[in-house]
Amino acid sequence: MKKIKADVIVVGAGGAGLRAALSVKETNKDLNVKVITKGERLKDSITATSYSDRMAFHATLDTTEPGTEDSWKYHADDIFKIGGMVSDKILAEVLAKNSKDAFEYLDKLGVPFVKENGKVKQFRTDGSQYARACFTGPDTAVQIAQILSKEADKQKIEVIENVMFQDILLDEENKVKGAWGINTITNEYFFFETPSIILACGGPGQVYSESLYPKEATGDCHAAALRCGAELVNMEFIQIGLSSKKTKIACSGSFMRSLPKITNNLGEDVILKYYKNKYDPKKLISILFSKGWSWPLSYDEESHIIDVAVAKEILDGRKIFLDYTFNPEFFSKGSIPEEIINWYKQEINVNLFDQKFYSNPLKRLKSINKEVCELLKTKGLDIDTEKKIEIFPAIQHFQGGIKINERAETNIKGLYACGEAAGGQHGANRPGGNSLLDTQVFGKIAGQNAALYSSQVNISELSDEEMKNLQIENAKFSDETGKKNIIREEIRTLMSENASVIRSEKKLLETFDVISNISNKEILNSSKNLKDYLETCNIRLLSRVLLKSMCERKESRGPHLLFKNPETLELYPRDDENWAYRYIVVKLENDNISCSIRKCR
Incomplete structure (x- = not known):
């Protein structure tokens, strides 16, 4: 058993956690701040392991359009409107107003943002009104994590690796007085004496079997927050994006603008298979191209039909590929919209009707973004040889989280949250790059x-005595090497099948009942060690929270697609009259999950 005393404990060593720890020192250099992380630093956080074709950091700078003193207000408005009007508008304003400061801090530390003639290069993302996305390349997040990690070392901030955070301890006045966890290698207990805890552990991606999250992301912070009385918000809104199965790279932007054929392992064009009777070829080309900038699943973008087709095929047991050998079956010179022809001319100086580009999606991809092809190769996928990328709908970002106010405070005194672990600052959707911005601002x-x-x-x-009692309450295990936790895998598979792209009230309720009926004893018997047991308990709790939130919202909005009939693909429509300016807040009361619908601030 180890006991550690600190003025502030930060849980998580990703972009948000490291920025929070540095901020503690900037505010009061005499305070003892310690960061605990579940695995190895720069390997166990979503910030340090994320790649996409061009990863963005969203910021309103002095040079950002429209170039006025209150340009940040347009940014805040975009956050709220793109978020579907179901977020905390005050938090949106905090994000936008502080984005310049957040960018300049990273720029000063040495993050190599792309610049032209001394001016930061920015581009438009995901429906934003103006170009605000700054970038270094496909590894913007990774570069930010690495720079912050170096600065933490420079400031002599201690990072304790391989410690799983499990529960928050409160005093008689319901204020934070400490926490406990375990060493993930030895199962040794860790106790923390501290009045302040900052939860910065990212999203609970491992609740699903199909995600882009590191293996450590089992929702420990969210579960601990719930158990001590904190609230969660907007948990039904989860960013889901088509991604490479082999490399876990998000297939956004250029992957789709190069207009590949989306095919199953039978060679069928899956877009045509599901939508040939609903859309003409020109419209299908337009939708496929638009998937490049409206990449994540969203009811508010027509391109969500691609996500639905892919998800249906996978549920039916087929594999899906972006095939760069062939054009889509609905692709022809007469079906290409004028605006796409012009985009190729103006943006990458390519004549789409030149035969070498017209007949070859791979050449189009390389013309748009050859760097991403090199990135794929470093991750073990040579697109020149394989020609195809197997894709799947991957859980990629949780829009909701532990409910905070503009001071990053939860409803528990001494408990704070930031980054993806926090909730309220994003709505159903968010502008591309706002997640990285969020880590730095909050x-x-x-x-x-x-x-x-x-x-x-x-x-x-x-x-x-208190520490001894906590140890007695938890079971002792001998590590059973090779044992597979069947319960854990069952929960994660059920979530990917029934609570991802395609959701129906019937399936959500059935899944909730199945998971709720799993007892702690069953988890105990299935787990191979204490870490496995605690993680599975957290996964079970978070899966129930997600399912309950999804059932509560009787509409489709953002990535929450609620189907009346999954067979006919009939959706509940977006219902602004009953659901705009309202979010779902979740609390835990004696293992019962309660949902309340509140008006957004």
Whole structure:
């Protein structure tokens, strides 16, 4: 058993966690701040392991359109409107107003953002009104994580690796006094005496069997927050994007603008298979091309029909590929819209009717973004040889999380959250690049306020009896090497099948009942060690929260597609009259999950 004392404990060593720890030191250099992370730093966070064709950091700078003193207000408006009007507008304003400061901090540290003639290069993403997306390349997030990690070392901030955070301990006044967790290698207990905890552990991606998340992302922070009385918000909104099965790289942007054939393992054109009677060829080409900038699943973008077709095929047991050998079957010179022809001419200086480009999606891809082809190769996929990319709908970002206010405070005194772990700042959708921005803006704010709070309170001591009782409550295991946790895999598979792209009330309720009826004893018997047991309990809790939230929202909005009939693909429509300006808040009461519908601020 180890006992660690600190003024502030930060849980998570990704972009948000490292920024929060640095902010604590910037606010009060005399405070003792420690970062705990579940695996190895720069290997266990979504920031440090994420790639896409051109990863964005969304910011309103002095040079950003429209170039006025209040340009940030347009940014805030985009966050709220693109979010489907179901987020906290005050938090959207905080994000936008502080985006310049967040960018300049990273730029000063040495993140190599692309610039032209000394001016930061920016582009438009995901329906944003103006070009605000800054980037370094396909590895923008990775570069940010690496730079922040170096700065943390420079500031002598201790990062404790291989520690799983499990529960928050409160005093008699319901304020934070500490926490406990375990060493993930030895199962040794760790106890933390601290008045301030910042939860920055990302999203619970491993609740699903199909995601882009590192294996450590089992929702531990969310589960701990719920168990101590904190609230979660907007948990039904999960960004889902078509991604490479082999490399886990998001297939956005250029992957779709190059207009490949989307085919199953039988050679069928799956877009044509499902929609030939609904759309003419010109419209299908337009939808496929638009998938490049409206990449994540969203009811509000017509390109969601591609996600639905892919998900249906996979549920029916077939594999799906982006095939760069052939054009789509609905592709012809007469079916290509004028705006796409002009885009190729103006953006990449390519005549789409030149035979070498017209007949070859791979040449089109390389003309748009040859760097992403090199990235694929470094990840083990040589597109020149394989010609195809197997894709799947991957869980990629949780729009909701632990509910915070503009000071990154939760409803528990001394408990803060930031980055993807936090909720309220995003709605159903978000502008591309706002997730990276979020890590830096609210990471800084969480660090500042945790530091100010800890500077005014004393650290409560955890008694030996209290620590001993917590250890007795939890089962002892001998590590059973090779044992497979069947319960855990069953939950994750059910979530990917019934709570991803295609959701129906019937399936959501059935899945909720099945998972709710799994007992702790069954989890205990299935688990191979203490870490496995605790993670599975957290996965079970978070899966129930997600299912409950999805059932509660009786409409389609953003990535929440609720089907009246999955066979006919009939959806519940977006219902602004009953659901705009309202979000679903979740609490845990004696293992019962309660949902309340509240008006957004």
